[in-house]
Amino acid sequence: MKIIKIIVLVLLVAFVGIQFIPTSRNLSSTVPKTDFMLVNKVPTTIQNKLQISCYDCHSNNTGYPWYNKIQPAAWFLEDHIKEGKAELNFNEWGEYSDRRKNSKLRSIISQIEDDEMPLDSYTLIHTDANLSETDKKEIIKYMTQLKNNL
Amino acid sequence: MRKLKKTIGILTMTLVTLTAMSCKDGKKEGAAEPMSNEMHQEDGNNQDGSKQMANAGSNASDAIIDNYLKIKNALVADNQVKAAEAGGNLVADFDDFDKASYSSEEQQELTDIIEDAKEHAEHISESPMEHQREHFDILSKDVIDMIAITGTDKKLYQDFCPMYNDNKGAQWLSASKEIKNPYYGSKMMGCGEVQKEIN
Numbered sequence: 450m451k452i453i454k455i456i457v458l459v460l461l462v463a464f465v466g467i468q469f470i471p472t473s474r475n476l477s478s479t480v481p482k483t484d485f486m487l488v489n490k491v492p493t494t495i496q497n498k499l500q501i502s503c504y505d506c507h508s509n510n511t512g513y514p515w516y517n518k519i520q521p522a523a524w525f526l527e528d529h530i531k532e533g534k535a536e537l538n539f540n541e542w543g544e545y546s547d548r549r550k551n552s553k554l555r556s557i558i559s560q561i562e563d564d565e566m567p568l569d570s571y572t573l574i575h576t577d578a579n580l581s582e583t584d585k586k587e588i589i590k591y592m593t594q595l596k597n598n599l
Numbered sequence: 600m601r602k603l604k605k606t607i608g609i610l611t612m613t614l615v616t617l618t619a620m621s622c623k624d625g626k627k628e629g630a631a632e633p634m635s636n637e638m639h640q641e642d643g644n645n646q647d648g649s650k651q652m653a654n655a656g657s658n659a660s661d662a663i664i665d666n667y668l669k670i671k672n673a674l675v676a677d678n679q680v681k682a683a684e685a686g687g688n689l690v691a692d693f694d695d696f697d698k699a700s701y702s703s704e705e706q707q708e709l710t711d712i713i714e715d716a717k718e719h720a721e722h723i724s725e726s727p728m729e730h731q732r733e734h735f736d737i738l739s740k741d742v743i744d745m746i747a748i749t750g751t752d753k754k755l756y757q758d759f760c761p762m763y764n765d766n767k768g769a770q771w772l773s774a775s776k777e778i779k780n781p782y783y784g785s786k787m788m789g790c791g792e793v794q795k796e797i798n
């Protein structure tokens with residue numbers, strides 16, 4: 450019994466302790482001119498979907514729900530955002546060369562087609578980020594158009 | 600007294616836990632160093648190379664083509680591990696590529712190509728085989744465009760498979776005339792045709 454008590458206490462203290470370790474927040478109040486939505490004429494419905502389903506990890510501004518401000522969830526998220534932004538940052542779209550845009554569009558299309566994005570671990574909590582079959586078709590159609598017009 | 604001991608014990612354990620966690624970042628930084636050392640060694644090897652006539656650029660593009668062909672051969676053999684290994688080496692080759700001897704326009708083009716190709720090589724180094732093949736498709740286009748600028752001493756065949764990527768088709772480079780399809784491997788080894796001979 451005593452041991453369990455001690456373990457619980459240790460965990461509790463550790464849990465409180467890690468809250469004081471600083472994390473970098475992915476927040477930005479300005480949308481740069483190079484943003485995907487500003488560079489391209491994106492229909493509003495698709496804009497909304499991309500904003501909700503993609504922009505949290507693929508832009509410079511994440512909408513943080515309260516539980517993502519708590520460790521260790523914040524670390525988990527931080528890693529995902531870092532990786533996501535390195536892979537594709539919609540805010541920097543205008544800076545990509547045409548060759549890279551072509552690659553990115555192809556990856557966007559194939560990831561959505563194969564249901565690999567948005568991540569399951571993300572849609573589990575952000576249920577509104579789930580893409581329906583029609584959403585998927587619309588986004589893929591739009592991205593294919595962009596790709597063909599490069 | 601016993602209570603105090605307990606509290607001290609708990610605090611120590613907590614400290615140890617926290618220190619262990621903060622160590623993680625330190626290790627990552629340390630691991631980056633040997634890699635850059637390796638790269639310098641490779642540079643040295645290039646300088647020792649016998650091809651003194653050729654400039655540094657075409658030497659580097661030789662290394663790129665070699666590792667590209669290794670990925671191709673691995674995909675032909677349905678070998679994910681070998682493709683990943685060659686993909687990792689190809690990333691380093693792109694980093695080593697020296698653009699200095701090209702015109703500024705060509706340099707810009709090469710920068711774009713390398714930036715894109717490097718990402719595909721990275722993905723090949725860490726993805727399951729079907730993804731490796733998708734990235735190999737775009738990588739092939741990049742390498743073909745790169746060779747159009749840098750040229751090569753190697754004899755290469757530019758092949759085309761009309762079926763891959765939802766019948767949009769995909770190209771690849773090979774050192775031998777015989778068709779061995781890297782997009783389908785053993786499933787459809789002979790699918791494709793020679794589009795063009797380089798050299």
